[in-house]
Amino acid sequence: RPRGPETIKIGLNVELTGSIPVVGASCKNAAELAVEEVNNAGGLEVGGRKYKIELLIEDNEDKKESAAAAAQKLNAAGVLVMIGPNASRNAIPAAEVAEANKMPMISPWSTNPKTTLDAATGQPKKYVMRACFIDDFQGVVAAKFAITELKVQKPAVLYAVDSEYNKGIAEIFKKTMEESGVPVVAFESYTTGDKDFSAQLTKIIQAGADSLFLPNYYTEVPLQVQQAHKLGFKGVIFGSDSWGAVELIDLCGADCEGYFFTTHYAPDIATPKAQAFIKAYEAKYGKIPDDVAALTYDAFGLAFQAIQAAGKIDREAVNQALHNIARYEGVTGVMQFKGTGDPVKSAVVLQIKGGKFVYYTTAQP
């Protein structure tokens, strides 16, 4: 009989409760789908043997201490790889744990540059990767797109001040704009959980903005767009990857028609792999996967590929293999790793048209 464990344990450190349960739910859905697919195919073949995948899910409540404890718990349970957490505020402390315990970790959605960096040395962490591009990149892409394609003259921004993601993109966007000689006429903020933005929007309208950048989560964007329209805003509105869930269209209705956002992949021009994922996801959960789901799925894909490449159930080997992946073709596009945990990915710009996300253009890093 072959020696060693019967299964491969993979941990999922995810925000099921707390302030972003929507992210947690998508992440969990995609994770379960990814694992199910492998297990239905008889397991993952490693070193000539098929292993079933055992998924250990820990809710981190969107709290740092809980994310760290969950990481410790997964570590103690002997997971081979930990996927998650998603929000950078949780991913960073969990990454510290992963690094200290030499446990490979892949965050699907954490866009803060600090997640993969060692704070003391400023060097990349050895065991931490992510499946998404970082905020800065997206902020630049959005700004360039706005100038060249949308020809905006007087852009305004509304973002959540207490969220590192929103604020990060917003600031890079503003900086890039200003460097290109297009001043941002209104730079307004709110606090996560707010539902009324009329004060800020009124101010933006009074500043004479011709366009509005909303690097905000799709749960909030519809309200912002609708309230802007109600107050008489006529300009173009665009956003970031956090728009990328069909619920946006459901909630926003006609109000979002014609607007743009930058994201990881475009369902309509997607690769067969992506098409297959979208179909499977839709079949299982009755909705189109959002960006978190797609990124989670890719994080698992990365992990599976690395495990197979390592050829044995061993964290060091898997981590090595992860870092050896130079190019990975996932549902969210092609990722290239250049020796760090941060992938180099292209971004696409999608437009909302006829109640669908439609490919508009691609932006290279």
Place this chain on the structure above:
Amino acid sequence: MQGFIQQVLNALQVGSVYALIALGYTMVYGIIRLINFAHGDIFMVSTYVAFFVGTALASYLLGLSGLLLFVLTLIASMFATSLLAVLIERFAYKPLRYAPRVSAVITALGVGLFLENFTLATIGPDPRFLPRFFTVQTYTVGGVAFSNIQMIIIVVSALVMLVLDTVVRRTMVGMAMRAVSWDKFTAPLMGVPVDRIISITFAIGASIAAVGGCLYGMVYTIDPYMGIRIGWWAFISAVVGGIGNIRGAMLGGYILGFVEIFTPVILPASSYRDFVAFSILLMLLIFRPYGILGRPVAQKV
């Protein structure tokens, strides 16, 4: 100037919702000195009831006018929410009626967490809108934009509050509520059925929250955690106005609405909004230590 009027309208809309929720806080507090931290979540439940009832009604009773559907939904939501509040009172708070005050407060925190997460676990985290019972119409008058729904929110809230204020001030039930709030041991000696009065109070507070919830759901999205923030803000409104005081709750709600809307307007950078808003609050309580309409409990030495 038109910008100013625009913002006043915005503030009234937000403030009306706060005021409606704050009323529930204040009433329950007024009668059993309980900070009912679950109230924000009761409000949340009311919007979900409205969501399901409204969607069902809209699909079965296609022919009816939107306004009628809305009223039916509202009544259903008020009823269900009151029932929930009365049940919560009966099972979670009543056993603690003669216990130290804070134990009930902690229980309320627990009930709130339970409601939030139970909704999350069973219904899921996705935000939703209530069905559109009638179309939103935006009017622009002299550069000021306002919608029919906004007007409905402002007017209906004001009416509800006026009615409630009259009830508490003028009717026997209102008097009984105040009496129970002062001394629930003596009230029965006057023939006042204390348990029933408390249940009525919870029911009224919850139905007002449901009114708030249905109006709110017409313009904002609903989700399982929506009650947390609005609950806190409504609580603050109630206290700022003078907790236990109906008019205080209304006033507090409007004040908070204005603070929330006007601080980002006046500030150069809106990111300081919370800082300024809460500093104003802090100052206000330093100068009016018992809220605006509140007064120190009449106590003889």
Place this chain on the structure above:
Amino acid sequence: MTTDDVVLSVQDLHVSYGVIRALKGISFEVRRGEIVTLIGANGAGKSTTLRAISRLVPIQQGTIVFEGVDLRNIPPHEVTAMGISHVPEGRGIFANLTVQENLKLATWGKKDQREIEQAYERVFSLFPRLKERRNQLAGTLSGGEQQMLAVARALMRGGRLMLLDEPSMGLAPVLVREIFDVLREINAAGTTILLVEQNARQALKLAHRGYVLETGTIVLSGTSQELMDNPRVKEAYLGG
């Protein structure tokens, strides 16, 4: 007298507060038209007896029968509707209501407007001070004024049996007398009274009969005169 005349009959009443046994099986009765007083030292259980009758405290054992009805399973707000009014110890006025509202609340459940009007008139003529202050918050009344309000409220409630718990506490002498006069008046008008008093001398002067309570048991009973002449009562409760 026949048993029909017994308005209130208490048999073998036991009441505890947690581990404290406040009443250890007391029995007594009050007949129609009587003024009966309970006297006893602090903590003897006098207030507890009244509270038990009003059903404000749970009964461990024993029966309380009012006009033939066992009160055991009747909630307090219904007891008062049956015709028992209670002036509680420490007044129990609603400090956050005005004087007028306090009085009005006491008419809870009463429908007859004319009767209510008459009750107001009666109360205001007995206590003109309350009329003066009727829009003042009751909590800011002086101690004596509050006591007047408490009695006035019970009068508003009316009823055939009135329980009074130390109505003279903290009152000016002239008012003590006034209150006692009022009690005599309402008794003459047909209300039966069960009175608890520290001021035993005054109470016995007013009452027809009395019971002496010591640490939860009745140790003596008799007509007022008998009690006043009793050396033990003299020593302990009448100040020698």
Place this chain on the structure above:
Amino acid sequence: MKERRSVVDNALRPVRALYVAAVRPIQEAYNALPASVRRWTMPAVLLLGFLLSLAAPSLINLYWQQVLIYVGINIILAASLNLINGYMGEFSVGHAGFMAVGAYVASIMTVWVFPRMGLKEAVPYLFPLALTIGGLAAGLTGLVVAIPSFRTRGDYLAIVTLAWNMIVKSVLENLDVVGGPRGFMGMQKLTNLPWVFVWVVVTIYLLRNLIYSNLGRGILSIREDEIASSLVSVDTRRVKIVAFVISSFFAGVAGGLFAHIIQFIDPRTFSILKSTDVLVMVYLGGIGSLGGSILGASIYTILMELLRPLQVWRWVVGPLLLVLLMIFRPRGIMGLREWGFLIPKEERPAFVDALREQVRQKREPAAVPAGASE
């Protein structure tokens, strides 16, 4: 209600009997020991605890070490909040605000100040100093709440504390030097079990000393009756300042410890939700009891860890348990009671009885007034 409680009581009776049967003999045996031996019990227990905390890495896995560290931090938070909410009878809901100040200041010390003073190597040794400075900074901000508390009480003061919590969070969000919403990091993992153990002991010891001093009794008297307390000469302002400053000092220390185990802090960590967590621990354990805070923090933290496998349902089951507990034990587990060993010797009844005898013998009996003599 009555019946239900007795059902629970009955169900617990065997448990209690078992407990008594197990503990009584030990207690008796212990009491039979000579006083000279008993004097050394507490130091010995503490030493043992400290040694165990040193040995922890070889006894339990990292996960449980982490959980125990959280337990310790939460004990400090709960005990210090208990000073305000339990002993002084106020209702503060903004404890996380003070924790935040301590966390940021202590982190700035270890990440920037000490290294820039050329003490980079010494940072681990300077950790207690960093925590103390963090605590002091937090303590200083305690004045922000103490001063309004001169005039504002109860639920109004609750809003002041809430506002304070929000203000701190908002300021931190706007302070780009410390990372704004992106947070602050770079702290070494300096918090470990031995350190936490030491700080918990120090906190409990100092709080105990305060509570059993006349200042502490002043704090209690404010809870009981503020007006009466000022009318028996208690300087309520001073007492409030002391209480708030000390309470926030320890909240700050807890914040510093927190920052150096998580190694990353951001404003959101110290939101009102954190404050309510601590509130729950305090009332779960019982007000006016340091033992209660120790129990409350431990039970809450460990229970929520044990419920982890329930995922989303954890936050359905946890609150439900909390509600049930409050219904059956309204004063919390130890409300207004205290473990004997947390009470200084000279405050225990036996000591007071002895003192009474002493006083009696010193005084000639003639002075007793006629009426007062029985």
Place this chain on the structure above:
Amino acid sequence: MPLLQIRGLTHYFGGLRAVHNFNLDLEPGELVGIIGPNGAGKTTVFNLITGVYRPTAGEILFNGHSLVGKRPDQIIAMGIARTFQTIRLFKDLSVLDNVRIAHFAQTSYGVMDALFRLPRYRREEAEIRERAMELLDLMGLADQANWVASSLPYGLQRRLEIARALATEPRLLLLDEPAAGMNPGEITELMDLIQWIRRQFNLTIILIEHQMRVVMGICERIKVMDFGETIAEGTPTEVQNNPRVIEAYLGEEAIV
């Protein structure tokens, strides 16, 4: 020099005149009674003296120092103590703690002394404990030192309240209806007690009371108030025979 001088003391609650032009000169060692109908303003006078309310007008000098504008705890620390019309003990605390708290103004050790149990703390605490025990012993409460205050019988609660007031080491003691809720037997005891503490602690006392037996029995001088005004002043006999007092307060029949 008088110990306490009150000049033109006036207090309004909103529009209600609770005290008007109240004057009092109190020599050391005196025992003065204040009587008057309910709501006359007696308790308000005590509240004004002890700083609970700030007078609308008037001056209060204690030992030549003005009390107006001072906080209650400062006034108490200057040597005035009081009891309350309705008992206000620290109910959940022990009898001993109730008395120890009242030593607050006499404690001079600081927070650091307390936190680290420095010698100064130990010394003063021991002193306080001892003094408190002595006081309790004197007041016949020593056996109940460990009881929770609320578990004391009513009479002893009154006594504890007095003990607590005495612990502040007052020169002037204000007693607000100490006999309320006592039966005649207990009242006799109380009268003895008041006389005794007066001698024992060298006190000057102002007493508010409705029990004429007490007032007439132990006060040397009596002030009678009605509607905030002083309507009479004098020895017990003078006051008892004053027609205004009889009309407003005592009533026609002589009272016990």
